Amino acid sequence: MSTEQARPPLPPFTLESAKEKVQKAEDAWNSCDPDRVALAYTEDSVWRNRADFFSGRPMIREFLKRKWAKELDYRLKKELWAFTGNRISVRFEYEWHDDAGFWFRSHGNEQWQFDELGLMQRREASINDVPIKEVDRKFHWSRPVAV
Incomplete structure (x- = not known):
């Protein structure tokens, strides 16, 4: 039996629960907190991100640390594309x-597969980057300053 905490909403997904799962993922990724984000994945989660293939929560954490050290002032928007059973597809x-x-503006799609506790077992991401001018940004946002 797993000692993991459930991460609702749980599969099988409905339209409402799939949208909620996507919004929770968007919120977590916008925190740029590798520890917080990594908790949404199984200990042995399998990832493909662009041309990188790896698995396991420690590798996910390290990947995210590198990502957000390079991709500064990161701001993400996700949109539900499709869902069925324990799978969700998003565009972002x-x-x-x-x-x-x-x-840069990065465009892509992801395919997600979840276990019964709502943890992501598999993540496949295809992403393309487009150089933009700062004036052409769509997502203006500033992180709250800790006091």
């Missing part, structure tokens, strides 16, 4: 800039 866009100040 996110914007970020590198340490030289060049802005």
